Amino acid sequence: MREDDPPSDDDTRSLLSSHVDAHPTDRPEPFPLQTPVQRASDPTEFDLEIEEELAYSAAHVTSVLKPVSITMFLVVLIVKATSEQLGGSVVQSPYLVYREVDTDDTGTRAMKALVNALVIVGGVLCFTVAFFFLYKHRCTRILYGWLGFSVGSLLGFSGGALSYTLLVKAFNSGNAWFPAVDMYSFVFIQFNFAVMGVAVVFWRSPLLAKQVYLVIASCIMAWVLSRFFPEWTMWALLWGLACYDIFAVLAPC
Template identity: 35%
Template sequence: MSVTDYKMVEDRPADRYGSTAESGISGLAGTMSDRDGLMRGSSSDESSSYDDDDMSSEGEQMTIEELIYSSSSYYAIAKPVTLTMVLSALAVVLINDDATKQGNEAAMANAYQYFSVNDAGQSSGQNLAHSLANALIIVSVICGMTFMIVVLYRMKFMKCLIGYMIFCSGTLLGMLGGNVLQTAVQVYNIPVDKGTFYLFVYNFCIVGVLAVFFGQGIPTSVTQGYLVATSVILAWHLSFFDDWTAWTLLLMLALYDLCAVLTPCGPLKFLVEAMSQEGSPEMPGLLFEAELPPEAKRPVGSSRGRANIAASASDVERSAPPNPVSQPMDGSSESPRVKIPLAIAKVYQLPVVSIPSSSMSIMFPDRSSDTIGTTSPLLTNSDSTVILPENPTAEQLLAKVVVRLPAHGGRLEHVQRRGKKVYLERDRHGVPKRYLWVDRNGKVFAEMKDGDEEKPEKNSIRLGLGDFIFYSVLVAKAAQYSFATFAACILVILAGLGGTLVLLSVYHHALPALPISIFMGIVFYVLTRWFIEPWVEAVLEKPYYV
């Protein structure tokens, strides 16, 4: 859910973590006495510098909710991907003849190839080396342009960036789309005058730009249709690369996508992080968004997350010093312990029963962690709670401590929200109340849940438009050879996309969509063209009957 109210816990200097909450977050302090505070849960913050070691097991298992979500995501995104690949293959096969093919291949070679690739006058090794060099140059240019987009986006030069993208989209729909239409008119001798032709191309371009970049009042299907048309047009033009350059370029792009998303210095990783921040502007024209059915909910607070939380809490109890713990003040037989940042423990006035060894050097720099034991001077004699520093520093407020919670109170769940790790506080009835996190200065922030004022988040799945394009280029090149290679490539691309979506549902962060599908497509193209098809043809030539 989208929350519009942002509030911060601002405390008085004399009572920095007292029972009052002057920020307007009602009930933050003193909730433990009302048994509407925290229950068993592990936690993490959004922007602090400490490690989330208690959540290290996240992503290793998959629940039914995640399986349903990944299958719904696959069904929603596989339809437009399949449509784009089929239309691209049909366009390459049907809107072409020998003359147009030779002319467009020569134009692409002159525009994008620095080293010549010629099957007639060069060996296979030379062609492979030249095609790899050409692909490396193209990928380097793409990488540099992506970094420029990231810089413009982070500097909030949105008018410049959006204007550039509108110009590129209009040029692609108008000029390249007009080139496709002109080729179709020439191949099939369609009787049309120049005025009608240019008027149609002009309207197609203008409506496409309005649908993609100014989508209010325009049906979503129209916007999605223009994104599909953009992918088909660009795939049609890129299919005129020679076989050597086309296949090496697809391989290099898959490797680049893998590095650009997953490596710390990857440009796409920077772009995704910038776009996932609160209040970040939208970037139309880069992503294809498909709506999911209402029953497919993002498994943020799923049973897997709760299982991991419980397991992490038990891990904290095992790793904590074996200090004697008294019965809780509410008289219950069990008193759950969890590990949370000291700042949140202070705000909720939670008793700290122990300090993990990883936080001991931060909390008490002058003490050694190996001195902690059952007779540690850090513990009082009354309720076995830790004596904490009176004025904690920001680093100490970010450090994790083990606290004791009421057995019948609320709970605090570690969740992923908009790509960030936060706490979701629930009351004792399981009703969500607020989101919490700690910034780098030790301040506790919260988003109040205002009920009727909240707007539901979009329940959708997004895929980069470049993935549509290069899937289509691979399928189009396969369709130029035979129907068998076309069918094999389109099936394995969809299978690779499904595998990527399963990984997305498990790990809950942006993943590259090209590598699995492109690698599988190239492998099965080679297998089908040089092994499966010759074997099938040899079998069909023999008069064997079963």
């Protein structure tokens, strides 16, 4: 056969067989068959993803429940400690539309509490809308100033009232180990505490310090609600805020 002639069928088959025999390891091995029991016992990628999601969810819930439980425990202690000092009286907030009177019947109290809660929740809604438009128009300085002033006021003024009440109770209890604090030192310490709280919450800080300040702020806010809001209005406000949070989270807008 000349070199110019095309290869015949026998030549082609011989070339293919020699190529296959030269590379015997290139042949794919058959996939081993598994029984249904073996397939069920082997963890799949989907199962691993589900386990990771469950572990993450459990860790997230635990990280939320721990500070919430600490806050609830501290609030109970604070309310119990200050109720004796304040005589159990409630100074009704000036933000209330109606004031609860002991002579009111159940229906009147419920109606007053509902109106008070709706007014406060409406105010929260207005502030939320204002926050949204400020954020939409990139007014971050106004937002940070507003939030910083709110947190500073809560820690400074409301926290100062709570600290003063606890100091008076500790001083009147006759504890010899408790040092006396003058008014100037108290104002200086409270001012630094509030400024440090604003810096910790809105600036770079250790996670533990931020959690401590947030727990303290939550305790102060809960004490303010129990101190300046009557019982029916407080419960109605809690239910109203809970419903508002559900609406704000689940609403598509």
